Amino acid sequence: MVSPRRRAAIELVLDNLVWFILAVVLAIFSIAVPNYFQIGIFANIVEQSTFVATLSIGLSLLIIAGYMDLSIESVMALAAMVVGILFAKSGVGIGLTLDPEWLIVPASLVIALAVGALVGASNAFFVVRLRMNAFIVTLAAYIWGRGLVVALSGGRSAQELPPALRFLAIERFLSFPLIAWVSIVATLAFAFILNKTPFGRHLLLIGGNAQAAYRAGINVDRLTAITFVIAGAMAGLAGWLLAIRTSGATANLGVGMLFQAFAAVVIGGVSLKGGVGSLTGVYAGVLLLASIQTAINLMGLPAHFTQLIQGGMVLVAVLLDTVKLSIRKKLI
Amino acid sequence: MKRLIASLAGAAALTVATLLSPALAASKGTIYYMVPTLLDEFQTGSVTAITKFMGDVGYDVKALNADNKTDVQQGQMNDVIALKPSAIILAAVDFDALKPQVEAARAAGIPVMIFDRQITATKSDLTSVAGTVEIGYVAADQIQRLLKEKNGAVKGKVLQVLGDPGDPYTLDIQKGFEEKMKAFPDVTIISKPAMQWEASNAGSIVADQILANPDIDLVFVHAAHLAVAAVASLEAAGKKPGDVLLVSSNGAPVGLDLIRKGWEQVEVEQPLFAQAAALAMFADKVVNKQELKPGRYDVLGLEGTLTNEAWGPNIKLPGAAITKDNVDDPKFWGNMKTPETPVKSVE
Numbered sequence: 001m002v003s004p005r006r007r008a009a010i011e012l013v014l015d016n017l018v019w020f021i022l023a024v025v026l027a028i029f030s031i032a033v034p035n036y037f038q039i040g041i042f043a044n045i046v047e048q049s050t051f052v053a054t055l056s057i058g059l060s061l062l063i064i065a066g067y068m069d070l071s072i073e074s075v076m077a078l079a080a081m082v083v084g085i086l087f088a089k090s091g092v093g094i095g096l097t098l099d100p101e102w103l104i105v106p107a108s109l110v111i112a113l114a115v116g117a118l119v120g121a122s123n124a125f126f127v128v129r130l131r132m133n134a135f136i137v138t139l140a141a142y143i144w145g146r147g148l149v150v151a152l153s154g155g156r157s158a159q160e161l162p163p164a165l166r167f168l169a170i171e172r173f174l175s176f177p178l179i180a181w182v183s184i185v186a187t188l189a190f191a192f193i194l195n196k197t198p199f200g201r202h203l204l205l206i207g208g209n210a211q212a213a214y215r216a217g218i219n220v221d222r223l224t225a226i227t228f229v230i231a232g233a234m235a236g237l238a239g240w241l242l243a244i245r246t247s248g249a250t251a252n253l254g255v256g257m258l259f260q261a262f263a264a265v266v267i268g269g270v271s272l273k274g275g276v277g278s279l280t281g282v283y284a285g286v287l288l289l290a291s292i293q294t295a296i297n298l299m300g301l302p303a304h305f306t307q308l309i310q311g312g313m314v315l316v317a318v319l320l321d322t323v324k325l326s327i328r329k330k331l332i
Numbered sequence: 333m334k335r336l337i338a339s340l341a342g343a344a345a346l347t348v349a350t351l352l353s354p355a356l357a358a359s360k361g362t363i364y365y366m367v368p369t370l371l372d373e374f375q376t377g378s379v380t381a382i383t384k385f386m387g388d389v390g391y392d393v394k395a396l397n398a399d400n401k402t403d404v405q406q407g408q409m410n411d412v413i414a415l416k417p418s419a420i421i422l423a424a425v426d427f428d429a430l431k432p433q434v435e436a437a438r439a440a441g442i443p444v445m446i447f448d449r450q451i452t453a454t455k456s457d458l459t460s461v462a463g464t465v466e467i468g469y470v471a472a473d474q475i476q477r478l479l480k481e482k483n484g485a486v487k488g489k490v491l492q493v494l495g496d497p498g499d500p501y502t503l504d505i506q507k508g509f510e511e512k513m514k515a516f517p518d519v520t521i522i523s524k525p526a527m528q529w530e531a532s533n534a535g536s537i538v539a540d541q542i543l544a545n546p547d548i549d550l551v552f553v554h555a556a557h558l559a560v561a562a563v564a565s566l567e568a569a570g571k572k573p574g575d576v577l578l579v580s581s582n583g584a585p586v587g588l589d590l591i592r593k594g595w596e597q598v599e600v601e602q603p604l605f606a607q608a609a610a611l612a613m614f615a616d617k618v619v620n621k622q623e624l625k626p627g628r629y630d631v632l633g634l635e636g637t638l639t640n641e642a643w644g645p646n647i648k649l650p651g652a653a654i655t656k657d658n659v660d661d662p663k664f665w666g667n668m669k670t671p672e673t674p675v676k677s678v679e
Binding site: 034038041047048051154155157159166245 | 544
């Protein structure tokens with residue numbers, strides 16, 4: 001029989017396993033990789049995590065609710081390109097200016113969120129109203145979204161966002177750039193929503209057993225539709241942040257981030273079967289992937305190792321999830 | 333009444349004939365351009381340029397985008413072969429993987445012209461390239477000059493940001509660059525690939541390396557859109573234009589803008605317009621399966637050298653170094669002014 005204190009300790013470790021792994025990995029890299037152990041590198045890791053972390057918020061919520069969204073990467077690129085075209089001064093950018101200049105921050109943010117929310121709403125319509133398969137619907141949006149980016153830009157770049165926006169990537173608070181704080185705050189806000197509000201609890205219930213949730217009086221369709229819109233809006237936010245960091249947008253911006261987001265979500269402990277997961281764990285998963293990427297950037301390793309390691313880590317994460325489940329069963 | 337109907341019918345026939353005749357007279361046939369991707373400005377620019385120049389010599393152009401997928405391009409080639417066009421222009425996603433399709437097209441009597449991405453594993457009817465290895469050479473010459481100006485001798489630390497490590501284009505540039513830099517042992521080169529040519533990947537590499545190696549003198553990126561992300565990272569690291577030298581290749585508009593703003597010192601141009609115009613100049617001969625004579629040809633003011641190689645006729649156009657002194661020259665494709673003077677067929 002396990003004592004309550006020991007059981008609590010084991011639960012704590014299991015619930016935060018990815019954070020412990022992150023700490024160990026960071027410690028190993030700090031010792032083994034030259035120049036790794038410095039505040040600037042840790043700040044870089046957090047900065048580089050910004051976009052995948054923001055993308056992963058919506059993806060996690062949808063997976064927890066029992067769905068998935070493959071369109072988020074293209075939606076992110078679309079939002080970035082729309083912001084780039086409207087506000088960048090070079091390339092295909094038309095360089096809109098606002099008076100006072102700071103208005104560009106809320107205006108571009110609202111536009112990016114709206115672009116994302118619109119695509120999310122379109123996904124929700126097909127999935128919830130027309131009962132189409134979410135995988136197919138969002139795969140289609142992944143394809144047409146990127147196509148729209150190319151069509152809007154003609155394959156060209158929009159570059160040179162004004163300083164009023166760029167300051168978010170340049171100015172720092174506690175060593176981290178402001179765009180990284182946006183992502184951190186968004187993650188914490190949605191972690192709170194998921195854990196402490198009826199919306200979050202209902203989402204977990206829907207993902208666990210949608211039929212039971214429906215019978216318990218939860219408006220499953222409405223909540224699912226809202227979650228798709230949130231996922232789209234979060235992808236729009238990621239696009240806004242990415243455009244600010246790269247000072248504009250290129251037609252292939254963000255390519256490959258969908259798979260990183262999926263990897264982070266799985267590593268972070270979200271069950272692909274739905275009903276289980278925490279956003280702080282997902283954020284730790286993103287940090288873990290970025291810390292490995294940074295180590296590879298600093299070492300002489302070929303970039304292919306990143307993909308090999310990431311793929312291996314996803315497998316290990318799924319394996320750990322199974323081990324965690326069996327340990328929990330024994331505890332019960 | 334009969335006369336009226338006959339007059340109307342005659343007028344209608346004349347109108348139709350008038351409408352149709354220019355098209356019929358102008359078009360010598362359709363040429364398919366197999367573009368590897370539309371996700372970068374060089375490729376989208378190549379569609380415009382090839383369509384314009386081939387139009388000058390009487391051909392319609394249809395472009396098919398392979399989205400950087402070898403299997404998609406193979407399928408497109410197979411489809412186009414079935415359509416029996418006048419010729420195919422191929423900018424291969426993968427240099428070797430398209431060899432069977434090139435051979436199948438030629439066996440079906442369809443001439444194949446290779447644009448920009450040289451295929452040496454099999455015969456083709458004309459290859460028009462800037463020479464990616466040569467771009468590396470030009471970049472090396474310019475980087476030697478910049479390091480000498482900065483450090484008094486060709487020494488220092490260079491961060492080389494490649495494109496996707498699976499793309500032979502970037503590997504060739506790296507090969508040419510590093511081959512020329514071997515003579516300078518005091519130059520340390522750190523090479524890192526930006527997976528999938530994605531700009532934020534390049535930005536992350538620069539951000540990390542600037543911290544780990546604060547003594548980096550120069551960043552050499554293999555495409556201008558990567559240079560933009562590199563500049564964003566330098567700016568975020570508190571650098572000002574010129575603090576860290578920047579050299580890029582391909583000559584895209586964004587690279588030229590960075591030169592104007594002082595962030596970038598040299599852009600090694602791929603002569604997009606000349607490469608496309610060279611194909612148009614020889615299109616009639618290629619379509620009619622006539623011999624192409626080796627020699628030097630004036631291609632939009634650049635000297636192109638046509639040679640007979642093991643893989644067929646090959647015209648090579650020199651890449652140019654763009655600096656702040658010549659950045660506004662309209663001959664550079666990055667200034668987005670497609671030459672208006674019509675290209676003429678080689679007699």
